[in-house]
Amino acid sequence: xxxxACGLLGKLLGEIVSIVAFDVTPEALRIDDMVVAHELRRKxxxxxxxxxxxxxxxxxxxPRVVVDDARGAQEFFRRVGFENEGDQWVRTLx
Numbered sequence: 001x002x003x004x005a006c007g008l009l010g011k012l013l014g015e016i017v018s019i020v021a022f023d024v025t026p027e028a029l030r031i032d033d034m035v036v037a038h039e040l041r042r043k044x045x046x047x048x049x050x051x052x053x054x055x056x057x058x059x060x061x062x063p064r065v066v067v068d069d070a071r072g073a074q075e076f077f078r079r080v081g082f083e084n085e086g087d088q089w090v091r092t093l094x
Contacts, residue, residue, distance in 0.1 A: 004032055008056075010049050012040070020049050028064035028090075029057045034073070047080055054093055065091045 004021030011017065017040050021033040031053070036045045050065070057065055067089040070077055074089065082089040 008049060008052055010036075010045060012045075018045050018049050020053055022053065024060060024062065025066075028062050028066045029053060029060070031065065031067045046076060050080055050091075054091070057093055063093055065093065 005023045007022065008020045009016050010019070017037045019033070019035045020031060023030045023032060034046065034049065036049070054065060057063075065082075067077055067082065068087065070089050074084070077089040077091075078084070080091075082091045084090075
């Protein structure tokens with residue numbers, strides 16, 4: 001697998017519990033992969049990671065966060081405010 005251009009690590013009590021791999025494009029931050037420890041799913045860890053990524057997008061003046069392949073996580077992305085646009089899931093930041 002290719003090494004991601006950028007990433008965020010989520011830690012809880014010193015242990016890595018989540019990872020978001022992403023790329024910075026001229027118009028958006030594009031999520032390549034997102035993993036949350038199985039035992040912490042449904043505990044808002046994924047939402048917290050996306051919130052951090054959105055704050056980074058605002059600082060980098062990127063108005064959108066994009067997911068090209070939701071890989072079975074479509075319902076999660078819908079619940080956290082992403083909208084389906086063809087083959088992508090997109091969250092437009094205000």
